[in-house]
Amino acid sequence: MNGVVPLAEARDDAIFGSKAVGLGEAARGGLPLPPGIALAGDVVEAVASGEEDAIEQVIGAARSLAVPLAVRSSAVDEDGADASFAGQHLTLLNVPSVDVLDDAVRDIWWSANSDSAITYRQKVGLFHRPSVGVVVQSLLDPETAGVMFTRNPMTGAEERMIEASWGLGEAVVAGQVIPDGFRIAPSGEVLERRPGYKKIAIRSLPEGGTFEEQVAAERVEALCLGDRELAALNRLASRCEEVYGPARDIEFAFAGGELYLLQCRAVTRF
Amino acid sequence: MPGAPVESVLRVPLFSELNEEEAQQVASLFKQRRFKPGETVAREGSGGAAFFLIEAGEAVVTVAGQERRRLGPGDSFGEIALIDEGARSATITAASELRCYGLTYWDFRPLVQGNAEISWKLLQSVVGRLRDEQAAGR
Numbered sequence: 001m002n003g004v005v006p007l008a009e010a011r012d013d014a015i016f017g018s019k020a021v022g023l024g025e026a027a028r029g030g031l032p033l034p035p036g037i038a039l040a041g042d043v044v045e046a047v048a049s050g051e052e053d054a055i056e057q058v059i060g061a062a063r064s065l066a067v068p069l070a071v072r073s074s075a076v077d078e079d080g081a082d083a084s085f086a087g088q089h090l091t092l093l094n095v096p097s098v099d100v101l102d103d104a105v106r107d108i109w110w111s112a113n114s115d116s117a118i119t120y121r122q123k124v125g126l127f128h129r130p131s132v133g134v135v136v137q138s139l140l141d142p143e144t145a146g147v148m149f150t151r152n153p154m155t156g157a158e159e160r161m162i163e164a165s166w167g168l169g170e171a172v173v174a175g176q177v178i179p180d181g182f183r184i185a186p187s188g189e190v191l192e193r194r195p196g197y198k199k200i201a202i203r204s205l206p207e208g209g210t211f212e213e214q215v216a217a218e219r220v221e222a223l224c225l226g227d228r229e230l231a232a233l234n235r236l237a238s239r240c241e242e243v244y245g246p247a248r249d250i251e252f253a254f255a256g257g258e259l260y261l262l263q264c265r266a267v268t269r270f
Numbered sequence: 271m272p273g274a275p276v277e278s279v280l281r282v283p284l285f286s287e288l289n290e291e292e293a294q295q296v297a298s299l300f301k302q303r304r305f306k307p308g309e310t311v312a313r314e315g316s317g318g319a320a321f322f323l324i325e326a327g328e329a330v331v332t333v334a335g336q337e338r339r340r341l342g343p344g345d346s347f348g349e350i351a352l353i354d355e356g357a358r359s360a361t362i363t364a365a366s367e368l369r370c371y372g373l374t375y376w377d378f379r380p381l382v383q384g385n386a387e388i389s390w391k392l393l394q395s396v397v398g399r400l401r402d403e404q405a406a407g408r
Contacts (some may be wrong), residue, residue, distance in 0.1 A: 001329050048301045051271035103304070108302050115358065119317030122355070131378035 002039030004061045005145045007135070010038035017041065017074030017133030021266060022244075027241035030259045031236070036137030037061050039105065041076045044134050047102050048109035049246060055102045058136075060165075066138045067236040068204055069095040071104040073111060093168070094139055096208040101136065108134050112201035131250050141204060142253035144224040145169030146179060150248045153267045159191060160184040160237045164217055167201030168263050169251055169262065176200060176212075180223050184234050195221045225254075232259045274300035278323055283399065287391040294382060295388070300371035305329075305364040314361040318351030319375045327368035332361045340365065350369035352378050352401045353396075 003015070009126070010016040010024035020038035027033050037057060039047075046054035062069065071092040090111035095104045111117065112132040121130065145165030151157065163179040164173045172179045181194040199220055200212040233252065236259060240248045244264055251262040278351065279285050279297045288296065305311055311329060312318060320340065329341045339348065347359050347362055355375055 050302060106302060107304075109301070109309060110372070113320065113376070115316050115318050115320070118319035118355070118375070122317060129374075 003043035003056050005038055007036045007137075009037055009170065011151035014076060015040045015133070017076045017131075017135075018264075019072060019074035019135050020135050021049070021074075025124070025243060026240075026264060031239060031243060031264075032259060034137045034140055034260050034262070035065055036135055037065070038074065039134040041133050042133055044105055044109055047105040057234065058089055058105065059101055062101055062136055065098070065136065067095075067097055068208070069104075070137050070139040071101070071108060072135045072137075073097050073108045074135050075112070076131040076133055086097055088090045091270050093170070093210055094204040094208050096206065100208075105134055108132060112140035130233065139204060140253050140255040142168060142255040142260075143257075144229070145251075145262075146172045148233055148237060148250045148252060149267055150241050150250065151216060151246065153247075153249070155248075158185070158186055161233055162230070162233060163196075163224070163269070165196065165201070166201050166219065166224055167196045167213065168210065169253060171202045173199060173251070176202070180225065182225060182230060184230055186234070186238070188231060188234050190227070193223055195223055197221060198224070198250070221226060222253070229254060236261060272282060273298040274323055274373075278344060278371070279306065280324075281404075282323065282346050282349065284352075284392060284395050287395045288388065292385075292388050292391070295385070296373070296378075298374045299377040300315045303370045303372045304389075305368040305370070307364055307368075309368075311362040311364055311370075312348060312358045312360070313359050313366070314359065317352050317355060318348055318358045319355055321348040321352045321373045321378075322346060322362075322370040323372075324367040325371055328365040329368055330363045330365050331361070332363065351375065353392075 007023050008027035010020040013145055015020050016038045024031060043054055047058055073090050092104045092107050112130040113162040144164050144166055146162060146169055149161040152159055152161055162182040163172050165177045165179045171177045177198040177200060178196040180196045183191040197220060198215055201215050202210050203213045205211050239252055249265045249267045253262055255262050274297045276293045276297045279293045285293060285296055323346045324341055324343050326343055331338045331341060352375055
């Protein structure tokens with residue numbers, strides 16, 4: 001079993017972790033993903049241990065990806081507890097070169113073995129060592145990005161609910177802006193367009209990491225998605241529901257005019 | 271060669287009774303870890319599960335917000351957590367770019383459980399420290 005595979009070949013939760021397998025399913029379903037590879041938990045362990053063969057294998061496989069890279073943990077399933085572990089693990093945006101990928105993978109390994117992760121595991125009664133896979137993808141430089149529910153998560157109504165802002169989607173996910181809000185019927189009819197207040201955009205730095213860019217005054221309250229983008233999002237929502245099933249929570253980005261799927265999870269109702 | 275340098279491991283009081291071969295087994299379990307300046311390495315009161323040996327850089331030890339001392343290359347912290355996974359007794363913060371070798375409870379325990387000779391020497395080391403503490407009247 002090869003522990004370093006293109007995303008489309010990540011099929012086993014127990015080897016690659018649930019995030020990688022979820023993205024693998026998307027790739028096999030023809031959804032528009034940024035190109036990427038998945039690393040098995042034992043490969044991550046070997047890279048973190050400094051094993052040269054494993055490091056060379058990972059770096060060799062990642063050379064086909066355009067830099068910069070986004071490197072994310074993919075928790076290997078533990079009694080279905082993955083969702084609870086989301087906050088314990090790490091995402092490294094904008095790793096500038098494949099030559100420092102081993103450092104990024106080591107950081108991910110330690111995030112799953114940190115004091116807070118271990119304390120949490122003890123609290124929930126998990127006394128075996130954690131295993132973590134890794135997803136490595138080309139990092140997009142998006143014009144706009146955001147999140148979409150394929151159904152209303154509060155009412156279950158059949159409407160797409162979208163929040164979006166300029167730049168990387170982390171501004172929306174981390175609540176750093178008031179995003180634009182949209183509602184679309186599955187027929188494609190736009191039910192609501194609500195301008196937000198988007199003073200910053202998160203962008204990549206050439207040397208790695210991200211920074212907050214001030215948004216030009218005329219764009220702060222201007223809608224960041226138009227009819228063409230909303231129609232593309234509605235098609236993506238339908239396609240995601242075909243591949244994964246109903247009620248999905250999606251992260252997306254528009255880069256170079258193209259729509260990309262970054263993540264697709266089941267909706268958690270509150 | 272993956273792992274920490276054997277000579278650094280042998281300078282740690284807990285491992286000082288081990289012979290070279292045993293110390294090599296322990297050293298091979300360490301993984302490198304880096305911290306940015308200002309990053310919290312360990313937080314007082316939170317559960318701990320790893321032991322760290324400093325390879326390069328400087329760290330500050332604080333207890334209840336008061337600085338107690340500074341750690342540099344060759345210094346170590348967190349060895350008790352390797353055995354009891356108990357709460358950290360101090361906060362350790364990276365004062366500069368900090369490079370460490372870290373050993374987790376999960377990696378250490380199977381080695382000790384599978385090797386009676388190493389277990390006995392660790393026990394001797396712990397008891398020796400207890401005896402020193404008693405002699406000092408603490």
